[in-house]
Amino acid sequence: MKTSGAIHIIEDKSAWDIIREIASRPEQEEPFYVVDLSDLVWKHKQWKLKLPRVEPFYAVKCNDTTTVLEVLASLGTGFDCASKSEIQKVMDLGIDPSRIIYANPCKTASFIKYAAKQGVSLMTFDNEAELYKVKTLYPDAQMVLRIRYDAEAQCPLGIKFGVEPSQAPQLLKVAKELGINVVGVSFHVGSGCHDFTAYGEAIKAARWVFDYAATMGFDFDLLDIGGGYPGHKDSSAKFSEVASIVNDALDECFPEECGVRIIAEPGRYYVASAFTLCVNVIAKRGVIKSRLDGREEEAFMYYVNDGVYGSFNCLLFDHAEVTAIPLKIGNKPTYNSSLWGPTCDGLDCILKECELPVMDVGDWVVFEDMGAYTVAAASTFNGFQKPALNFFASRVTWLNLIVSPEKSSPPVKKSCHDVAGDIHNEGTRIEAIYSPELSIVDA
Numbered sequence: 001m002k003t004s005g006a007i008h009i010i011e012d013k014s015a016w017d018i019i020r021e022i023a024s025r026p027e028q029e030e031p032f033y034v035v036d037l038s039d040l041v042w043k044h045k046q047w048k049l050k051l052p053r054v055e056p057f058y059a060v061k062c063n064d065t066t067t068v069l070e071v072l073a074s075l076g077t078g079f080d081c082a083s084k085s086e087i088q089k090v091m092d093l094g095i096d097p098s099r100i101i102y103a104n105p106c107k108t109a110s111f112i113k114y115a116a117k118q119g120v121s122l123m124t125f126d127n128e129a130e131l132y133k134v135k136t137l138y139p140d141a142q143m144v145l146r147i148r149y150d151a152e153a154q155c156p157l158g159i160k161f162g163v164e165p166s167q168a169p170q171l172l173k174v175a176k177e178l179g180i181n182v183v184g185v186s187f188h189v190g191s192g193c194h195d196f197t198a199y200g201e202a203i204k205a206a207r208w209v210f211d212y213a214a215t216m217g218f219d220f221d222l223l224d225i226g227g228g229y230p231g232h233k234d235s236s237a238k239f240s241e242v243a244s245i246v247n248d249a250l251d252e253c254f255p256e257e258c259g260v261r262i263i264a265e266p267g268r269y270y271v272a273s274a275f276t277l278c279v280n281v282i283a284k285r286g287v288i289k290s291r292l293d294g295r296e297e298e299a300f301m302y303y304v305n306d307g308v309y310g311s312f313n314c315l316l317f318d319h320a321e322v323t324a325i326p327l328k329i330g331n332k333p334t335y336n337s338s339l340w341g342p343t344c345d346g347l348d349c350i351l352k353e354c355e356l357p358v359m360d361v362g363d364w365v366v367f368e369d370m371g372a373y374t375v376a377a378a379s380t381f382n383g384f385q386k387p388a389l390n391f392f393a394s395r396v397t398w399l400n401l402i403v404s405p406e407k408s409s410p411p412v413k414k415s416c417h418d419v420a421g422d423i424h425n426e427g428t429r430i431e432a433i434y435s436p437e438l439s440i441v442d443a
Helices: 015-023 037-050 068-073 084-091 108-117 128-137 165-178 198-214 236-252 268-274 312-319 393-400 416-420
Strands: 003-010 032-036 056-057 078-081 101-104 122-125 142-146 152-155 181-186 192-193 222-224 261-263 275-290 296-304 334-340 349-357 364-366 388-392 403-404 412-414 429-433 440-442
Touching: 003 015, 003 393, 015 032, 015 275, 015 364, 015 388, 032 037, 037 068, 037 236, 037 268, 037 388, 068 078, 068 084, 068 268, 078 084, 084 108, 084 388, 122 128, 122 388, 128 165, 142 165, 142 296, 142 429, 165 198, 181 198, 198 236, 268 275, 268 334, 275 334, 296 349, 312 440, 388 393
Parallel strands: 003 388, 032 388, 056 078, 056 261, 078 101, 101 122, 122 142, 142 181, 181 222, 222 261, 296 334, 403 440
Antiparallel strands: 032 275, 152 192, 275 296, 275 364, 334 349, 403 429, 412 440
């Protein structure tokens, strides 16, 4: 994945302003993202305000862009990793292993060995075989029992992971016999959850498992309430609804004085709205379509330079729905249209049917809310490259970040002018945010 090589510091500009600037360059024709890092910071502030007891462990699989991980690390989040590579990527940022949960109930043996070597001790399980593996490979691990609680969701997960709460006692019995240290319970109601009441019911189910475990001599002190939190631009009210349900259930089942640590695994919540994708119309075709009433109408097929093998893999894997917005907005009549990706595969269709004004080759189409499960799974099939990433942040956000390149020289204060020109390179870590002083320190 290419980046623009810099984090652009802006004032009084929106993502759309930056898109227009980039799209207007004479040489620009490749697809590109604009990434609003200030949006990540705002999302984190909202999380801390609305779910003050819940520690976010960002789901790396959702979007593993290095700059995103750096910003979230600076905000103090933990990380939900599901593989050796994800653990390694996070730890390469200097993250302490205590800020990682290996949240994959079915792990490769060599990955467990790697986690043990790195000191990543917190990990999930939902089956007996996993307990026997851990007993052999990482007997000091802190295991978290994943239970199943399904909800209506964009991507249901219970069909693959999680033990029914009624079957949890058998797993706890095996863990007890093996001397495995089980420290808590986790659940995941489904990625992109639509039924928010499921969080409350799942928390109640977890309380039952906590209580049963206590009768067996376990002393659980961790509850992981998983992911599924909404992250689109228009989802603030929905997140407030989720937070209210979660807070009420926690107050009832796990009051603060009980001392249980609460964590969660948000992914799309943090990154969905921060990424906006802009694609170029590379070809078009006029067609005649038959309507249901038998009449014929003019329609258009547009071919753009990103598709389901690239960013729009989310249509297949994440069951996402996208909206095409022409960059040139005017009072033009709209026509029945379809949008197609650039590859030679007939499967490469972004929108089979939509209403768009007549566009020309070279025009741009914008897609908002494209940060979740897009860049992480994009490929270069048929030789088409992934879109470039253009990062930007407001001056207020940037001035509260401390950038520390890997060097041993003493801290140097920088002026706003210097900071605006800083180049963000691989290996540069954003160490802290919300510094009370409006200055940047290189350490």
